[in-house]
Amino acid sequence: MFDLLFDASFLASVPRFVTPILLAALGGAICERAGVFNIGLEGMMLGGAFFAVVGAYFSGSPYVGALAALLAGMALGAIFAEFHLRRGGDAIVVSIAINLLAAGMTTFLLRAIFDVAGAFRDPAIAGFARVHIPVLEDIPVLGPVFSGQSPLFYLSLALVYALHVFFLRHRLGLRIRAAGENPTALKAGGVNPLWVQAIALLMCGALCGLAGAQLSISNVNLFVENMSAGRGWIAVVAVLLTRGRPWPLFFIALLFGAVDSLSFRVQGLGLPQQFTDMMPYLATLIVLTALSWWRLKRQS
């Protein structure tokens, strides 16, 4: 049973599932550090997934698709900023609205643009080709894991490190942290924290959009209504658990992604699909409960 589950092809499938959660969670981390409570990751991801298909379908290039996804995510980030930061709407309320807006807009446009309901699949949707890395791909175990993945996977790995350095050294990264930890000090330094938070929301939207692109033009080449299916919420949990620190976030995303991939894998073993579908959410709940419990114990 153990060998059946954890073989090389399982390991090779893990990055596919880690990438969307990791990208969205990194985006969420920027908001978290900037002091914006953003639980609209799910919607930003869904919007990205849809516009990735739109871009890839009309241009024939997955890179244009990814760009469209990025811009769609940023547009939702801008809407979030307008209504939360400028008009003073509650962050939770605005997040809920963003999630509903993405769900409604994608199904509406699915029918308006492609004239289909439920799902859109077409050979003209240009998906990402796998990136094969010479030499590395011939190494057993490591090869299939680190070679032959979507470009977005490599981007997400690079972003973990980049974001770590960004928060540590970069001027904007420091300002983002200041906006979250001590906005008054930031203001005293002549920087408007609201602008910094708006930039954080745009960056978050961009990353969530790319996370959506990974779902729709990399893992598969199609769009299905409500395609993000709760992964944005798993990313929210990852952000909460790590308080937006990139490296811990990477490991949590790795864990959640691995469970996601495992749940896909055990479907072949005769378990009812409902149980395997439930696994990622159950794992998220269990990890969340365990870590919260551990924190509570340590405090008291």
Add this chain to the structure above:
Amino acid sequence: MSGRAERLMSGDLLPWIVMLAWILAILFGLMLLVGANFGEALSGFFNGAFGGRRMAYLAATLSRATLIVGMALSVMISFRAGLFNIGGEGQLVAGGLVSALVAILLPGPPLVVLVAAILAGMAAGALWALLAGVLYLYVGVPLLVGSLLLNFPIRYIASYLVAHPFRDVPSGMLQSHLVPEATWLAYFPGFRLDIGILFIVATSIFAIVYSHTTVHGYQARLNGLSADFARTVGLPVRKLTLQTLAMSGAIAGLVGAIAVFGMHHRYIDGMLVQPLYAWTGIIAVLLVGMIPWLVPLSGLFFAALQTGAAGMERAAGVPKEIALVMQAVIILFVASRVSGAILSARSSGTRGGDDV
């Protein structure tokens, strides 16, 4: 309340008009995008929401409103107490599933079965909400994500139960067997609307009376306005939290039972999830800033928006998902004016007293 109304009428009117203009502009923009005929769309909307042969569409609006208002009341009770329970969907599914299974499995006189099934559904909803509450209070899992994540397991458990052990196999669909016909909620004479709406009218009255006149409702509101204050003056905050969540969950469970016995007469996979009843309920509460007596009207408004959009689709070919977009747009614009002010009363402490 009158003070607020006067403020609305005098100086603050302009922003509301601007807001309405924005919302209408977006609506027309979307309709332009799909090349719809405005006149046909408009008449289709009103026919779909309030018309139909022998008022069939009005009945559809009202039965949808029954479920949306029920879910809105459920979350309102939590939200007013400062508890961000957004897991109404899970509690709704738990209630619908358990009440259907009880009615299918329990022998006995129909009325007894019906009452037992509804109570079991309410208990299931309450337990599911309590689970989120226990994780929040005793383990430190934030209620917002804890309650939301609990939506997923119950959704799949329900899906499994009606796909395997309790599936009505000959029907070919993922659904349970029918509940006994004698337990179905009666229709109003000459109108395809079941009496489930009366349960929700009663629940609305209960929620308004509870919020405005009972000690429990008052204490829960205090906790919502300032949790620190509630703790400092020695309110039993934990007990209050659990009781409030149980009440929320029980109402959601009741809504699930009404959907089973009034509308579908069985549990169909996804029947409570796909129409987004729980999320519509949440935004219905946010639209009116958690003011109890306005919640039923707000729920009715969103129900009409949805059935009206379906009418617009039939008449003018506008995809009915436009309703979902417009709901989100309305909430974005209104949230920043209404809910923003009232939710932020949590921190300011001085305002917000006038709607208690």
